[in-house]
Every structure is written in structure tokens, then in C-alpha cells.
Amino acid sequence: MKKNGSISIKTISEMAGVSTATVSRVLNDAGGFSLETREKVQKAISEAGFVPNIMARGLRKNSLPLVGIIVPDIINEYFSKLVLQVQIALARCGYSVFICNTDESLHQEQTYLTSLKTMMISGLVCISGYGNANGNWPNVPTVYIDRHPTGRLALSTIIESDNLSGGYHATEEVLRRGCTRIAVLVDSRNLSTCIARKEGYKKAILDAGATLHEDLIFSVKKVDFQNAYNVITVAIQSGKKFDALFCTTDWLAMGALAALKHAGINVPDQVKVVGYDDISIAEHAALPITTIHQDVDEMSRLAVDELVRMMNGEPCLRDHWIVPVSLVRRSTT
Amino acid sequence: MKKNGSISIKTISEMAGVSTATVSRVLNDAGGFSLETREKVQKAISEAGFVPNIMARGLRKNSLPLVGIIVPDIINEYFSKLVLQVQIALARCGYSVFICNTDESLHQEQTYLTSLKTMMISGLVCISGYGNANGNWPNVPTVYIDRHPTGRLALSTIIESDNLSGGYHATEEVLRRGCTRIAVLVDSRNLSTCIARKEGYKKAILDAGATLHEDLIFSVKKVDFQNAYNVITVAIQSGKKFDALFCTTDWLAMGALAALKHAGINVPDQVKVVGYDDISIAEHAALPITTIHQDVDEMSRLAVDELVRMMNGEPCLRDHWIVPVSLVRRSTT
Structure with missing residues (x-):
């Protein structure tokens, strides 16, 4: 990678095949150029591995080439992979990304939003369940990923997985294998992602003409291995009978599998288990x-x-995107 | 958790059992109080779940209650757990933490440092291998974790695992089990952590009077599953013979185990494998x-x-801390 000092607007203009004046206009967002031209210039900047610090500021006036990412739990590989890929792609466009890990705390989230507001960030990527209830939200372009906000800005879009279909496919998989008493393990908080997965579960059972057992809906207060282990152990000890268990994250599935193993219950013979996310641990x-x-x-x-x-x-382009999901069949069903 | 608005200096003073004037002096770092008093006040603030934004700024004059963390790879659970715990503990002291994931890129790291410098951060936690070579470093108190910097600030300390002993114990474990051709898989970059682990490996072999096989030192350009899989597959195919393999991270061990399995080599009977870090995947x-x-x-x-x-x-307290490590024996040795 070349050093910053060795790259000038001239180099970028040569790489992009446009005039230096055009590069300058693009960098200063001064208009008078086509979308294609901007893409050419941005591609050249990206290929040069070059973030023209002061110039990049001009990409959006009165703001810095900084983007904040609010993320609930960087320990969960699903979130850390999302954050990493967003960060790598934004770096190519000249933006630095500050990762704000809230550890699922509303207090932490609000503290971060207040700090980001004073930092003249250009944009925000937000994976949260709380939304901008307190009016403290930075008034910048915002992309919500995954969890729906409770309030919403004008300049924003929502990008989420098709969680309804995800819950549906997961449940269909065990219905197809003859299961009739299908349990589900959910997050006790009312996050949009988890609600949709549970709805998909219910819909699949009803569509198949099977019985929905309300007493087989288990919930954890915190989504991790240990809480899943505890909840499923208690369910087994209290005599709950189920032949399948849909866990709404892979880490919940890991904890549930450990509880089933400890209770001497064979997976997949006696109980079939489906997870959600497809993180490394699910594969390995x-x-x-x-x-x-x-x-x-x-x-x-x-x-x-x-x-x-x-x-x-x-x-x-759209104010709401729904991204398809797919079932990955392994050894627990 | 109470709302910020409902907590006053008076509340904090009652909780801490000191006068409001003392709380104010502590918040403004004005002197005239003991270390114990400050701890009491900080504990009360933490228990109240309260970050007095403007007041907290007084904790260090001319700076904001923000700490930057430079981290090379948040996908690796070893790093993300470190970051999370640092963040939780700093939040209790009233500091917000911005996580700067460099994806192991020097360019990204320097861009972050430049941004952090303009943000009036109070302190920096840095897990990097590059150090402050370019003089762009924010002149704030700095804690280096793990990897040694190439340059170093006056106000700084280094905290690292005892990597030499780690490499030694890992190698000793397989020597004890009769292995004589012990391979090692290292990061090709000269990071202090990896150098120390390799030194420990060499020392254990020499101390035991065993033979060090230089042709069994394998290296990866990027520390991940796929690179480890590829390097070990090539080693096997090119006829390298080894009865033990010390991998300097758990993800390297995961990739190596997959390569050994694919080649039909039994672990631990034919080859014993030791990892490093003790992340969840090693356990599960x-x-x-x-x-x-x-x-x-x-x-x-x-x-x-x-x-x-x-x-x-x-x-x-010290300018260099070395934290002990321990061997966790599982099924690969």
C-alpha cells in the first residue's frame, strides 16, 4: 500500500481518467459530475488505498469522514462479522468506523449516541432495539440493521434478514422429520428479530396442521450459552416433553445441546435441534x-x-430491505 | 437504572458519605481529597449508573471522557473478550470506549490514530504491532496490551501474557507424552507475542534434550482457519513428518485439525495438537x-x-506487566 504523502489529486485523476478539477469537485461534493464519474473517482481512491483526510471531509460538508456503528454484543460472531464487513467496505469509501459496543445496555447506547452527536459523524449504522426515544439521536443518515427502531429518522433505511421465513424454515425442517412436540427457545426481550422468528415457528406449525404447545415456548433473559443451558435443564427436570427444539440463535443451540447431552438425551434421535445465524461454532x-x-x-x-x-x-433506494435466509442442514436434525 | 436527570451531586455525596464540595472537587480533579475518597465517589457514580457528562469531562482537563481501543481483529474472540471487559470496566469509571478495528492494517491503524487525536480522547488502549512510528500518536496515557509497540510514549504501560511460558508449557505437554518431532505453526509477521511463543517452544525442546527440527516451523500469512488448513495440508502432502503440532492460536489449531482429519491422520494418536488462547471454540x-x-x-x-x-x-504502578498463563488439557494431547 502506498503512503498517503505520495498520492495527489493528480494521481487519482489519472487513475480515474478524469480531470483534476473533476476529482476536486467530487471530493468537495460540488456537483457538475455524473454518478458514474463519482464512482470512477471513488474506485481510484479505494484502489490507491488512500484516504485523503482533509479532502474526504468535503464529501459531506460540516461533518467528518467518520461513521459510528452501534452494536449490541461484539462477542457474538454474527454481529462482529457484520461490523467487520461494514467497516471494510466503508474504509474503501474513505470513512473510518468507530464501533460502539453497548453490551445490550440502553444507558451505554445513549451515552454513545450523545458522544457521536458531538463528533460530527457523517453517518450511523445501528443494531439496537431501543431506537431514538430520547431525541438524543445524531441527525445523520442512518442504516438500521436487523432490529427495528422504536422511532425513526427521515434519512434512514432498515436492512434485515427475513426472520419470519427463517423461523418458518427451521420449524418446517423438524416437522418434515416427523416431530410433533416442537419447543422454541427465545430472547425474553421483545426484539423485532426474535418476534419474527417466533411468528415463523408458529406459522409453520399451524400451516402443517400440527399442534402449537404454548408450554413449550421457553425464554432466556440473556442470550448466551449458560442461560440456554440453565433454561433447558430446568425444562427437562420439570418434565417438559419435546422432540424438537428451535433455538433462535446458535449460541442458544450450543447451550441447549449441552443441557440435552448432560440429561442423557440423544440428538438428533430423541430431540432434533435447529439454531440460527450460522456462525463458526455451528459448523465446528x-x-x-x-x-x-x-x-x-x-x-x-x-x-x-x-x-x-x-x-x-x-x-x-428503499426504506426497508429484507434479505433472504437459507437452511443449512447438519447433524442435529 | 435511574435517569441521568434524577441524580445530582447531592445524591452522589449521600451515597459516598462525603460532602457535596468533595464530590465536586473529585469530579473536577481539584485536589484536597484522598485516594480512598475518590474511590468512594467513583463507586457511588458507578452504582448510580450515572455518567455526569459535563462533570466527567473535568476528570481530565481539556479532554473528553472517551477512550479509544485499537484492536487488530474483533472476529477473534480472544480480542473481542478483552475489548469487552476493558469497555465494561471503563464504563463504570464514566468513560465511553470507541473500538477501532484495524483488521491488521497499518493504514487503518494510522487513520484511526489521526482521528482519535482530533477527538480529545482521555486515553488509549492499544493492541497493535506497529507502534507510534509515524509520530501521529495521540499524546495521551496509553496501555499497550499483548503486542509490544515499536516506539513508546512516556505515559504508558505494557500488559502482556507470559507468552514465553505459554509456548514452553504447550511444548512440554507433548514432550511429556513422548513426542519427538514437534512442529509449530506461527504467524509470519514478527509480532512480539508470536516470537515469545516460538522461543518458549524452542527452549522447552532444548531443555528436554530433544531435537529442534527447523523444517517443522510452519508459518501462515494470515491467522485464520483457512490459512492454517492450507499450510498444514501442504506440509502433509510434501511429506513432512511430525508427531505433535503446537499452534500459536486456537483458530490455527482448528484449521490444522481439519487438515489432519482430511488427511486421515488421527489426533491425538498419531499427532498431538496444542492451541493457544482458550477461546470458546477450543472448548466446544x-x-x-x-x-x-x-x-x-x-x-x-x-x-x-x-x-x-x-x-x-x-x-x-509498573511500566511492564506479565500475566501468568496456564495449560488446559483436553482431547487433542
Whole structure:
């Protein structure tokens, strides 16, 4: 990678095949150029591995080439992969990304939003469940990924997985294999993602003419291995009978599998288990987990596309994107 | 958690059992109070779940209650856990943390440092291998974790695992089990962590009077599953014979195990494998991995302790901390 100092507007103009005046107009967002021209210039900047710091500021006036990402839990590989891919794509467009990990805390989220507001960020990517209830939200182009906000800005779009279909496919998989008492393990908080997955589960059962057992809807207060292990252990000990378990994340599935193993229940013979996310652990676990694959590549591509569009002063293409999911069949069903 | 608005200096003073004037002096770092008093006040603020934004700025004059964390790869759970714990502990002291994921790129790291410099951060936690070579470093209290910097600031401390002992224990484990042709898989970049682990490996072999086989030192350009898989597959195909393999991270061990399995080589009967880090995947993998446990709890505790100390204008306790590691024996040895 070349050093910053060795690259000038002239170099960029040569690489892009446009005049230096055009490069300057693009960098300063001064108009008088086509979308194609801007793309050429941005591609040249990206290929040069060059972030023209002061010039890039001109990409959006009165703001810095900084984007904040609000993320609930960077320990969960599903989120950390999303964040990484968004960051890599934004870096190519000249933006630095500050990752704000809220650890699922509303207080932390609001503290971050206040800080970001004073930082003249150009845009925001937000994976949250709280939304802009307190009016503290930075008034910048915003992409919500995954979880729906409770309030919403004018300049924003929502990008989410097709969680309804995900829950449906997961449940269909075990129905197809003859299961009749299908349990589900959900997050006790009312996040839009989890609600949709549970709706998909219910719909699949009803569509198949099977019985929905309300007493087989289990929930955890915190989405992790240990809580899933505890909840499923208690369910088994209290005599709940189920022949399938749809876990709404892979880490919940990991904890549930450990609880089933500890109770001497064979998977998949006695109980079939389906996870959600398709993170590495689902593939490499002792018993590789059948799961719902979320298309992190496409979600992050769309997020960056729409955010850059809005940061350049254009409207987003759609105000709501739903990205398809797919079932990955492994050893637990 | 109470709302910010409902908590006053009076509330904090009652909780801490000190006068409001003392709370104010602590918040403004005005002197005239003991270390214990400050701890009491900070504990009360933390318990109240309260970050007094404007007041907190007084904790360090001319700076904001923001800390930057430079991290090379948030996808690796070892790093994301370190970052999370540092962040949680700093939040208790009233600091927000911006996570800067460099994706192991020097260019990204320098861009971040430049941005952080303009943000009036109070402190920096840095996991990098590049150091402040370009003079762009924010002149703030800094804690380096893990990897040694190539240059170093006056107000700084280094916290690292005992990587030499880690490499030694890992190698000793397979020597004890009779292995004589012990391979090692390292990062091709000259990071201090990896150099120390390799030195420990060499020392254990020499101390045992065994033979060091230079042709069994394998290296990857990027530390991940796929690169490890490829390098070990090539090693096997080119006829390299080894009865043990020390992988300097758990993800390298995961890739190596997949390559060995694909080649029909039994672990641990034909080849014993030891990883490093003790992340979740090592515990939950199909073949749970014998590995070196890094004490992330202690490292993050020390990092925050020393950073807060320096941000409060005191010298750090030590300029170099070495945190002990331990061997976790599982199914690969």
C-alpha cells in the first residue's frame, strides 16, 4: 500500500481518467459530475488505498469522514462479522468506523449516541432495539440493521434478514422429520428479530396442521450459552416433553445441546435441534448444528451502499430491505 | 437504572458519605481529597449508573471522557473478550470506549490514530504491532496490551501474557507424552507475542534434550482457519513428518485439525495438537483442544486500573506487566 504523502489529486485523476478539477469537485461534493464519474473517482481512491483526510471531509460538508456503528454484543460472531464487513467496505469509501459496543445496555447506547452527536459523524449504522426515544439521536443518515427502531429518522433505511421465513424454515425442517412436540427457545426481550422468528415457528406449525404447545415456548433473559443451558435443564427436570427444539440463535443451540447431552438425551434421535445465524461454532461444534444462514455479506453490502448514497446527499433506494435466509442442514436434525 | 436527570451531586455525596464540595472537587480533579475518597465517589457514580457528562469531562482537563481501543481483529474472540471487559470496566469509571478495528492494517491503524487525536480522547488502549512510528500518536496515557509497540510514549504501560511460558508449557505437554518431532505453526509477521511463543517452544525442546527440527516451523500469512488448513495440508502432502503440532492460536489449531482429519491422520494418536488462547471454540470443538489459557480477566483488570490511574494524573504502578498463563488439557494431547 502506498503512503498517503505520495498520492495527489493528480494521481487519482489519472487513475480515474478524469480531470483534476473533476476529482476536486467530487471530493468537495460540488456537483457538475455524473454518478458514474463519482464512482470512477471513488474506485481510484479505494484502489490507491488512500484516504485523503482533509479532502474526504468535503464529501459531506460540516461533518467528518467518520461513521459510528452501534452494536449490541461484539462477542457474538454474527454481529462482529457484520461490523467487520461494514467497516471494510466503508474504509474503501474513505470513512473510518468507530464501533460502539453497548453490551445490550440502553444507558451505554445513549451515552454513545450523545458522544457521536458531538463528533460530527457523517453517518450511523445501528443494531439496537431501543431506537431514538430520547431525541438524543445524531441527525445523520442512518442504516438500521436487523432490529427495528422504536422511532425513526427521515434519512434512514432498515436492512434485515427475513426472520419470519427463517423461523418458518427451521420449524418446517423438524416437522418434515416427523416431530410433533416442537419447543422454541427465545430472547425474553421483545426484539423485532426474535418476534419474527417466533411468528415463523408458529406459522409453520399451524400451516402443517400440527399442534402449537404454548408450554413449550421457553425464554432466556440473556442470550448466551449458560442461560440456554440453565433454561433447558430446568425444562427437562420439570418434565417438559419435546422432540424438537428451535433455538433462535446458535449460541442458544450450543447451550441447549449441552443441557440435552448432560440429561442423557440423544440428538438428533430423541430431540432434533435447529439454531440460527450460522456462525463458526455451528459448523465446528462437536455435533455440527443445523441452522438458518443469515446472509451477512449481502446485508453489509446493502448497508454500506445505502449509507454512502445518503451521505452523498441522495435518497436511499428503499426504506426497508429484507434479505433472504437459507437452511443449512447438519447433524442435529 | 435511574435517569441521568434524577441524580445530582447531592445524591452522589449521600451515597459516598462525603460532602457535596468533595464530590465536586473529585469530579473536577481539584485536589484536597484522598485516594480512598475518590474511590468512594467513583463507586457511588458507578452504582448510580450515572455518567455526569459535563462533570466527567473535568476528570481530565481539556479532554473528553472517551477512550479509544485499537484492536487488530474483533472476529477473534480472544480480542473481542478483552475489548469487552476493558469497555465494561471503563464504563463504570464514566468513560465511553470507541473500538477501532484495524483488521491488521497499518493504514487503518494510522487513520484511526489521526482521528482519535482530533477527538480529545482521555486515553488509549492499544493492541497493535506497529507502534507510534509515524509520530501521529495521540499524546495521551496509553496501555499497550499483548503486542509490544515499536516506539513508546512516556505515559504508558505494557500488559502482556507470559507468552514465553505459554509456548514452553504447550511444548512440554507433548514432550511429556513422548513426542519427538514437534512442529509449530506461527504467524509470519514478527509480532512480539508470536516470537515469545516460538522461543518458549524452542527452549522447552532444548531443555528436554530433544531435537529442534527447523523444517517443522510452519508459518501462515494470515491467522485464520483457512490459512492454517492450507499450510498444514501442504506440509502433509510434501511429506513432512511430525508427531505433535503446537499452534500459536486456537483458530490455527482448528484449521490444522481439519487438515489432519482430511488427511486421515488421527489426533491425538498419531499427532498431538496444542492451541493457544482458550477461546470458546477450543472448548466446544468436535475434538476439544488442549490449549494455553490466557487470563483475559486479569489483563483487562490491570489495563483499566493503570489507564485510569494515568488519566487521573498519577504515574502507572509498573511500566511492564506479565500475566501468568496456564495449560488446559483436553482431547487433542
